[in-house]
Amino acid sequence: MIGLIGKKLGQTRVYDANGNAVCVTVVHAGPNRVLQVKSSEEADGYNAVQLGYDDQTKPERQPKPLRGHFEKQGGKSVKQVKEFRDYSLEVNTGDEVPVTIFEAGDYVDAIADTKGRGFQGVVKRWNFGGGPASHGQKGWFRRPGGIGACATPGWVVPGKKMPGHMGQESRTVQNLEVIQVREEDGVLLIKGAIPGSKGDYVVIRDAKKRPKAAKA
Amino acid sequence: MSQALFDKIESEQLRAEPLKFKVGDIVKVHTKVREGGKERVQVFQGIVLSIRGRGLNSTFTVRRISYGEGVEKIFPVNSPNVEKVEVERAGKVRRAKLNYLRKRIGKRATLVPEDKQRDPDQVEPLR
Numbered sequence: 001m002i003g004l005i006g007k008k009l010g011q012t013r014v015y016d017a018n019g020n021a022v023c024v025t026v027v028h029a030g031p032n033r034v035l036q037v038k039s040s041e042e043a044d045g046y047n048a049v050q051l052g053y054d055d056q057t058k059p060e061r062q063p064k065p066l067r068g069h070f071e072k073q074g075g076k077s078v079k080q081v082k083e084f085r086d087y088s089l090e091v092n093t094g095d096e097v098p099v100t101i102f103e104a105g106d107y108v109d110a111i112a113d114t115k116g117r118g119f120q121g122v123v124k125r126w127n128f129g130g131g132p133a134s135h136g137q138k139g140w141f142r143r144p145g146g147i148g149a150c151a152t153p154g155w156v157v158p159g160k161k162m163p164g165h166m167g168q169e170s171r172t173v174q175n176l177e178v179i180q181v182r183e184e185d186g187v188l189l190i191k192g193a194i195p196g197s198k199g200d201y202v203v204i205r206d207a208k209k210r211p212k213a214a215k216a
Numbered sequence: 217m218s219q220a221l222f223d224k225i226e227s228e229q230l231r232a233e234p235l236k237f238k239v240g241d242i243v244k245v246h247t248k249v250r251e252g253g254k255e256r257v258q259v260f261q262g263i264v265l266s267i268r269g270r271g272l273n274s275t276f277t278v279r280r281i282s283y284g285e286g287v288e289k290i291f292p293v294n295s296p297n298v299e300k301v302e303v304e305r306a307g308k309v310r311r312a313k314l315n316y317l318r319k320r321i322g323k324r325a326t327l328v329p330e331d332k333q334r335d336p337d338q339v340e341p342l343r
Binding site for chain 2 (some may be wrong): 010026185198202
């Protein structure tokens with residue numbers, strides 16, 4: 001697996017070779033620093049690479065254990081730390097991973113938190129129909145209706161769809177095409193939409209279900 | 217930093233030589249059409265009803281009467297498939313959108329007097 005931590009910057013469109021407009025999400029995925037390499041041969045017990053992104057200019061804001069961790073590999077503080085299992089690139093602690101690990105035409109998965117929507121009712125959260133709007137209806141417009149039967153079974157089924165907090169959950173969008181890789185800006189243009197709002201962190205990894213044609 | 221980057225990405229998409237025409241002009245729009253692996257040029261002639269948007273998102277609407285039926289096409293100003301736009305006749309109009317022409321039929325729909333004064337080089341290029 002290869003991957004990067006990035007930041008969603010927004011959306012725009014570009015024209016492809018056939019002159020068709022393609023909607024793209026612009027993701028800043030500038031150099032990620034390798035913080036740690038874990039190996040199954042050592043005490044870690046598994047293979048992984050830990051990447052850091054987004055320099056933290058005020059290291060005193062980071063928790064102390066993390067500061068100690070940064071100290072170990074050069075002292076530079078970052079805001080986001082993520083681990084990638086079975087990284088297929090040969091990297092060492094302190095290396096920088098550039099956007100150029102991806103190229104135009106690759107397929108990637110984007111993992112990010114959706115926009116938070118707060119406490120939402122059942123109509124918005126679960127697409128319930130609500131009540132009828134006319135025919136003398138009063139006060140039964142967006143309510144959930146019945147939530148169970150009577151004495152049998154005498155409880156509400158676990159997992160029943162009810163009002164509650166919506167959004168701000170991790171979501172993965174699979175098989176998005178990389179349209180452009182702009183090395184000088186440290187930016188990827190990825191076809192389609194990616195969860196989250198502008199400025200949110202997003203993990204870009206090669207598509208799990210659409211692996212790159214094996215390179216010699 | 218972000219907006220500058222978007223401007224940069226978008227300005228790369230803009231056409232090298234901006235189109236020059238105004239609302240009310242009768243234009244010939246040459247578009248590239250791909251059919252069965254072949255590419256040819258299609259021409260759509262009509263009157264420019266409106267120009268809207270800015271930069272990469274700008275489009276213009278061309279209206280013509282085809283076999284007695286009004287037909288409108290909306291073209292992105294900066295699409296590479298719009299090869300060129302020729303101005304057949306410069307129109308003289310007093311508003312930015314000519315949507316009122318849709319309600320008119322026959323000669324009243326074509327009654328946009330020619331602007332003979334206009335120097336084609338003086339037209340502000342579309343961006």
